[in-house]
Amino acid sequence: MPVPRPLHLAAEIGGRPHYDAGYYTALALLAERGTLDFVTLGDSFARPGPDALAVLARVAPGTGRIGLVPAVTTTHTEPFHVSSAVATLDWVSRGRAGWSAAVSDTAAEAALFGRRDAAPGDDLWHEAGEVADVAARLWDSWEDDAEIRHVATGRFIDRDRLHYTDFTGRTFSVRGPSIVPRPPQGHPVTVVDGTGAAAREAAVRHADVVLVRADDPLTARTFREEIRNRAAAHGRSPDQLRVLVSLPVELHTSADAVGLARLIADWYAQDAADGFHLRPTDVERDLPLIVDGTVPLLQHHCLLRRFYPGATLREHLGLARPAGRYARSPRAPGSPPRAAHPQPHRPGPPLTKDATAGGRP
């Protein structure tokens, strides 16, 4: 490998549905003990289970560093609500939110809403890409320093730093701006399972993290190269993209956990991926073995970090905080990436309130 790169590790904590928050919080804390980048929680309107984004919002205050990535479906939901809810997850978790875009392609799911018929996957993934696009535009629709609290002129915000999205897609339009101020990460992390062709097209355009399902390291490596190339063709930096192999795991003994570590190290040595998303067969059995067996071994071989050097999910993933697309001028070097009550950076009367009074703790 020309440049050593950090191994990223994530785990799905779904499975049999539970309706008590303690169950999910315990699993997320366990994953956090293993310094995993993030946990995912699957979701669907088609089978029993609580709303995944709500569950991870409930988990957020009880955890400190772990990234929180619920599945959010884009087919029957309102894109404006999707954007607001994911931004809010980022606010309540102080910058640890992601979302895994998903579609609802069955007639049974369509009947739950009664608004649209079931549609082909290609159409739905095109729409999911548009939802990801407009969500990001809405997150950018407030510049980071739009809240000015300018007492002399009575203005709470600078309306010139708020922007209409004016987005028109095939199936929806959104005027904007968002109701929710730009979230701590700028953009919460967008995850797409890009294994399928239609989903992969949305992933190379919009995802920060692409999951791929592959049975061997060569297939995974080919996927990764394709995804990076296609992202670059869309004008994106491939180095601002993480491709994780999504592996089903079933661990019964600590020997199995060691075996998984060897597999991860082996695939990683072959450049198969930037990391791994582990999908336990039985999360209550498998996750403790991952955290107490697989993770220490990867740490021992200096493949995995032993602590979280940063606070946000983007920092765990080594992804830059995106500049807002509507910002008129780049932020000055060295200026803080975000602040709850930023001071105005243009000439003007000073704030009368203590600018740090409402700042972050």
Add this chain to the structure above:
Amino acid sequence: MTGQQKQIHLAAHFPGVNSTTVWTDPRSRSQIEFSSFEHLARTAERGRFDFFFLAEGLRLREYQGRIHDLDVVGRPESITLLNALAAVTDRLGLAATVNATFNEPYELARRLATLDHLSGGRAAWNVVTSSDAFTGENFRRGGYLDRADRYTRAAEFVATARELWDSWSPDGSPRPFAHTGPHFDIAGEFTVPRSPQGHPVVIQAGDSDEGREFAASSADVIFTRHGTLEAGRAFYADTKRRLAKYGREPSELKIMPGVSYVLGDTAADAAERAAVIREQQVSPQNAILALEQIWGRDLSSYDPDGPLPETDPDVGSDFVQGRVRVADPLAVAAKWRALSQEKGLSIRQTVIETTGRQSFIGTPEAVASELHEFVRTDAADGFILVPHLTPGGLDDFVDRVVPLLQERGVFRTEYTGPTLRSHLGLAEPVWKG
């Protein structure tokens, strides 16, 4: 005296997007950071309040086609935020305002049932409707419903949500549901088992005739504008009377006006603080804005500390669009001018005088007495307190007024049950599954 006195219900509103939130105060902190919401919610729970209440916004307000920049405008999405608050509170009810016009029953019923599960039975839904195409521009369905239709949609929405909440069998398996009506034609299986409260508490906001009827048929709590003691009693009697035709008892609907308050060590001290707060709420810019909404033209050259315009409002002007409509600008202008001349008030003073909402202003003892009087004489069952400061705006009420209400035996000293329904004294709905 025999028996227990009528108990007061209390809720806390997070002061967000409105011109009564004093963001210029040095004690005002973030309107968006989770720590602010956590502080206010924990304070409300320390005060043994029934619930914590969040409003909603689906499009930023505009003024003259530009985003309104004088008030707090940003806020997080309610249900997501309340799920996070469920992690840092144990008993406090968690009420989200969610629009029935720009949501679908299946998805919203699922989100609310999830909140009820994850909070151990503390979820509430404040049902609101929207009638403007302006908001619709952010949504797939776009457009809008006329006033009558939006209430029929809301009523069918609530009824449909209840069908979904009832759709699991008592042995814990999903059973197919099917609903066909003018607004919704849906079928399938609900993904969430019956939640701890059976149905999350339903709140109805607004006190129009349609709103009262909707509340009488479908709501557990009605969030009203407060009025005088007399107006409150009339509203209370009228609304409670409507319940019988739906086979409901008067105690099944709690009437809770939204109120503000100002405390002081003496009556004069409280009045002085209240005057300062009114000045903070009506900034010079807000005073001109209030005037423009009536006069229908640009008055930015006027001095807020000077006299009102001598010319009459432009009737039928489209200068101001969106939320604010003044029914009879000429009459309002005449009234304001008369008041201004009689008392010698400037533009800003006139606006301060005319746009104030009634508050409970006084010593903690006086405020406690007045609140108790409203409840004792059936002008209300309780109050949704709207502090003017974030997030510390409720601290003094909990520290100074709540103990007095507790001493009088009209407010709980400890929670007696785990769910919001238990705080409100509402029965769990009969399971029609």
